[in-house]
Amino acid sequence: MNAAPHPILDSIRAIAWSEGSLKLLDQRKLPDEVVWLSFDRCDAVAEAIRDMVVRGAPAIGITAAYGAVLAARDRIRASGKDWHRGFADDLDQLAAARPTAVNLGWAVARLRARAAKLATSEVEEALFAEAQAMHDEDITANRRMGELGAGLIQGPCGVLTHCNTGSLATGGFGTALGVIRTAYGQGCLSQVYADETRPWLQGARLTAWELVQDSIPVTLICDGAAAWLMRTGKVQWVVVGADRIAANGDAANKIGTYNLAIAARYHGVRFMVAAPTSTIDPATPDGGSIPLEERAGEEVTRLGGRSFAPEGVQAWNPVFDVTPAGLIDVIVTERGVVTAPSHKTIQAVLQSQSP
């Protein structure tokens, strides 16, 4: 079954720049409505990141880069050659919009460094070129991760994924979903299972939506059914993304990932993390040092504007958890595959050149 290669369209892009504005596909409204929002100001971009108009570690990094372009333009218009201080404040605000994904800080630092060397007259154009380059590099990295990750998958097999790591979560194509797209295209993947991924339902709303558009067979499950699915023997791999990978290989990702890693190890199912090297933070020694966002309990008790729990009930809403390196079989980056992640193997991939 599925031995023949399949064409992969991958036509979805959630971040675009046109007519001097940043356009974001509002991911809170998918799949019911396809709504594009337009941004001319940096503070509105920071708010969009905070409110999850855009989400996914690589995607919020790229969004912040375009936000920095808007910040520079505004600050130069308002203050001319004295644009630097306001611009620095804007970048701080962007970097602080969400705490866990290191790509956000990484992107902001890259734009900050680029801006430092520029004359006022060239800032806007140069930063825009930098943001575009970052966007293009991300798609290229995703394609490369797709090839490397798919190369590890013996088919035909079933894969379970969590949250959304596709075109919507990145510059395009996807990290874990890029691996899945590529593996399906090569005919070595027969069925994708997608955790619905409470509380935001990114699996049900976004991953299913992406896969349907690429005609890749997808079956949704409730997050609690994952271990039982593994028990049935229908999945040979769990493939997920990451929001920050510490220097020792511990990986923060959407809440529920740690659950999957434990169940995968118990069942002998292989566990792959696909993430670009921009997600690796050498300054974070281990998972215990990763700042983990917690959001309001109402995101658990309410859904689609309606409350399902009795009024006033408390809920704990951690957005991310940390999977220890010891539970991860491979980390796939655009620079190569890290097997048995550790401080040493992570360092090695960071020091290698992109192929």
Place this chain on the structure above:
Amino acid sequence: MNAAPHPILDSIRAIAWSEGSLKLLDQRKLPDEVVWLSFDRCDAVAEAIRDMVVRGAPAIGITAAYGAVLAARDRIRASGKDWHRGFADDLDQLAAARPTAVNLGWAVARLRARAAKLATSEVEEALFAEAQAMHDEDITANRRMGELGAGLIQGPCGVLTHCNTGSLATGGFGTALGVIRTAYGQGCLSQVYADETRPWLQGARLTAWELVQDSIPVTLICDGAAAWLMRTGKVQWVVVGADRIAANGDAANKIGTYNLAIAARYHGVRFMVAAPTSTIDPATPDGGSIPLEERAGEEVTRLGGRSFAPEGVQAWNPVFDVTPAGLIDVIVTERGVVTAPSHKTIQAVLQSQSP
């Protein structure tokens, strides 16, 4: 903290008989609305079990017992002394309403055996007395399990539970939630964490509602957050119910339970199943022989009348999973505690007398 005992009200009852009719609290509408439905006919009772007006293994057993009373009354009214055949068909229909919980078949068999020995004139009254006795015995069993289970919990500690196993799922008081009620009443439990329990959200809708009414501190979590909660050290026990326990101690329970058992073992958190002996099925040798219900995928993709997934996406909706005996630390029944569940220890508790 919580060293002093707390009064437990336990005022909720979801199954009642009045003025010759069975009354069921419609659990699909909780916690938004408290709606009682009235039943005069057995086929409507079978439909209510199938449609989950009432759920929870002990509760559907008791409901079926009252349904048998209605069946006998109707059949005698229609056919006089020839009531037996129609009655037998009605009981078959009741027993087939849902496949997994063995309490349903157990209750129907008990009423069938009782009816076999009766003269037509005494059937209705005698079956009603049998159903009431079964209802009372269930509450007594729950109280006893509460004492036995709470006796194992060293406090103050945190407990994680799954689905709803309380007054709503039983004749009253609850199995796992009965243990939790008792432990809290004795001051050895400081915090309950409740999985929201997708797809039906029995944890968010029902367990939270019950615990709020008893003023027991409860915090909801998404099912995917359970392993991460265990990692924080905030829970020392997972306490769950069961829908059928096989002769070797394997236990079928709400989907997600198996996930919890694996994560609990990984973290050294203790795992307790609380269920009356009517949930143990000596005729089912092991978990592989338990019939496991699967329901429509729409229960996953839709919530509160609204679809969250793209149209036409498939979903896999297993209602139950099986936790192997080896992952269960203790099974608490009204006849005693089974440590290290196995064919031998399960047989021993079945052969012992209620204290």
